[in-house]
Amino acid sequence: MRAVRIHQYGGTETLQLDQIDTPVINTDDILIKVKASSINPVDWKIREGYLQDFIPYKLPTTLGWDVAGIVSAVGDSVTDFKVGDEVYSRPEISRDGTYADYIAVEADEVAMKSTKLDFAQAAALPLAGITAWECLVDVGQLQAGQRVLIHAGAGGVGHLAIQIAKAKGAIVIATASAKNQDLLTKFGADQAVDYNQGNLLEQIEPVDLVVDTIGGAVQSQSWALLKAGGMLVSIVDQPSEEIAKEHNVKAAFVFIQPSSRILRELNTLVEQDQLIPFIEHRFPLENIAEAHLQSQSGRTRGKIVIEVS
């Protein structure tokens, strides 16, 4: 089968289209014929070697951690899926990834794909969608009527977070540059904020929850935007407990884990027409390098999908 692998860490030139054996599945695994994958910033961060200390890979390794496809084999212990099922997943990041014709995935990391989504849309949802759900629901405990600020509302995580927060009945404030203000409103934001138009404090009334997708100065500015007792959840920079205490708020860091439970929750929102991924770019498997460069630009709106077969 085809697989885009890296044999060493580095730039996009390290992405190599190889012919390798189809993965052998364990008893708990299913083999998915990949129809589509999608790009997340973690893909090129791993390619560059930024996460070497955190996740030690044995190279060569196949990148990519979103998949939608068709079950082509099931392990002996698998009872929930059968050959031919249309499924989607954010597989375990330490195993070979989804830039390939086939991937072996543990069955408890997989959910059925909603019939309302095509394969490209389903591949755009798992990693970014699970992350958004964890920040807002599992960790942020967002309640109807609460105010939530979502930084980078035009991005992969942000545009799904806006929709999930709206589905939960929250009042959503989201940030983007001037050119993406209309998009924030289209995704459902009640207030679209241009982060280049001065101090956020002057533009945003206090919120109950901040979803920090940027870190650094954006995280630093966000503390003062929270109501007492509120929470800042970051997916990029571990927030300081000390600073949180000074502001009388809570802080948390989320690093996404595979979750078929959350995939099923996302499906429910999809079925209720409350959640739909936005795809700005599509590339064939052979053009992964171009897709990585697009993601690295930091300017992607919604998701970048890789159409595999």
Ligand SMILES: NC(=O)c1ccc[n+]([C@@H]2O[C@H](COP(=O)([O-])OP(=O)(O)OC[C@H]3O[C@@H](n4cnc5c(N)ncnc54)[C@H](OP(=O)(O)O)[C@@H]3O)[C@@H](O)[C@H]2O)c1
């Ligand atoms: N911890 C985890 O489990 C986890 C999971 C998923 C993602 N992440 C991380 O979270 C970050 C976001 O991921 P993503 O997939 O959403 O990225 P993305 O899709 O590449 O984000 C691109 C978006 O960021 C916006 N943006 C850039 N600078 C901004 C700023 N200062 N303020 C507001 N918006 C800004 C851009 O909008 P404009 O062009 O309008 O600025 C663009 O639409 C990445 O660093 C990723 O690695 C972590």
